[in-house]
C-alpha cells in the first residue's frame with residue numbers, strides 16, 4: 001500500500017483523515033512556520049494543516065486518541081518534512097504556512113485568529129454566538145459529532161463586529177492572498193442568521209470584491225436566498241450531514257426537530273435553481289454537505305447522487321470522533337469504506353456537468369474536493385475536463401478584473 005500512497009495523493013489525504021498522524025519529536029511545527037492546531041468549524045478542523053503532493057491541502061487528525069495508533073508519522077529530516085507509513089518514507093510534505101497576521105490583534109485588541117482562521121487557503125469565520133442547540137433547555141439537542149459548543153470562548157470570539165471582521169479579512173487578503181470568505185453559523189431562534197450575516201457580506205462585496213459563502217441552517221423563507229443571490233453571495237451550503245432518516249433524527253436531533261431533513265433538501269433544490277438569476281458576473285453554487293462515516297456508504301452515495309441530480313455540488317467530510325463530543329468513543333471510518341464514496345463524488349459531479357474546481361486559489365483542508373477525487377476514479381471525462389479547464393481560465397480573468405476594479409473604486413472613495 002505504501003507505493004500507492006506515494007502516487008495517489010487523494011488516497012493519502014483520505015487515509016490520513018481516517019487514521020490520523022503522529023508527530024515525531026524531530027518536528028517543530030510552529031518554529032518552522034506551520035499553523036498551530038486550532039479546533040474550529042464544528043470541530044472538524046482539529047488537526048495539523050499540511051500540503052500533500054499534487055497541492056492537496058489537508059487537516060490531519062493529531063489530537064484524537066485514534067491518531068495515537070496511526071501508522072503515519074511526520075518527521076523532519078534532510079531539511080524538510082516527510083510522511084512515513086509504518087516506518088517507511090512515503091512522500092515529502094509541506095507545512096501550511098502560518099501568516100504573520102496569526103500573531104496580530106485587531107485594533108480592538110482581539111487576537112485575529114479569534115475572528116477567523118485559514119482553512120486551507122480560504123478564510124473561515126464562525127460568526128455570532130454559539131449554536132442554540134447547545135443551550136436548549138431542559139436538554140441540549142446539539143448534533144452529536146459537533147464540538148462548536150466546546151470550542152467557543154476558546155478559539156473563537158463570540159462577539160465579532162463588522163469592523164473587526166473587515167480588519168481580519170483585509171489582513172488575510174493582503175498577506176495570504178485569500179479569494180474566498182466563508183461564514184458559518186449554527187441555529188438561532190427566529191432564523192436570525194442571515195440578518196446577522198448580510199451586513200458583513202455587503203461590506204466585503206463593496207470594498208473587496210472577494211467571493212463569499214454562507215453556511216447556515218435553511219432559512220424558512222426561501223426567498224431570502226434570492227436576496228443573497230442579488231447581493232453577490234457566491235455559495236450557499238446546507239449541512240444535512242446524514243441522508244438516512246433514522247440516523248439523521250438520532251445524530252442531529254436539533255436539526256430534525258427544527259427543520260427536518262426534507263426542508264434541508266428543499267432548500268438545496270430551491271437554491272440550485274437560482275444560478276440562472278443575476279448578477280451574471282457573480283458565480284453561484286449550492287452545496288449539500290454530508291459526513292461520510294456516520295451512515296452506511298451506500299446511503300452516502302445515494303445522498304451524493306441526489307444532490308447532483310438537483311444541480312447542487314456535494315461537500316463530503318470524513319467523520320472525525322472529536323474529543324469531548326458525544327461521539328468521541330466512536331471509531332473513525334475505514335479508508336476502504338470511504339474510497340467508493342469519494343470516487344462517486346467525482347463521477348457524479350462530472351456526469352452532472354457541474355462546475356467543480358473553477359474558483360481561483362481555493363484549496364480546502366477539511367474536506368476532499370470533488371476534483372481531488374479524480375485520482376480515485378479510472379474514468380477520465382475528457383470533454384467535461386476540457387470544458388472545466390476553459391471555465392477556470394475565464395473565471396480567473398474575470399475575477400482578477402473585478403478585484404482590481406473593486407479595490408480601485410474603494411480606494412478612490414476612501
Ligand code: SF4
Pocket residue numbers: 042131132133134141142143146147148185186187255
Ligand atoms: S447545527 Fe449542529 S453541527 Fe451546526 S453548530 Fe449546531 S450543533 Fe453544531
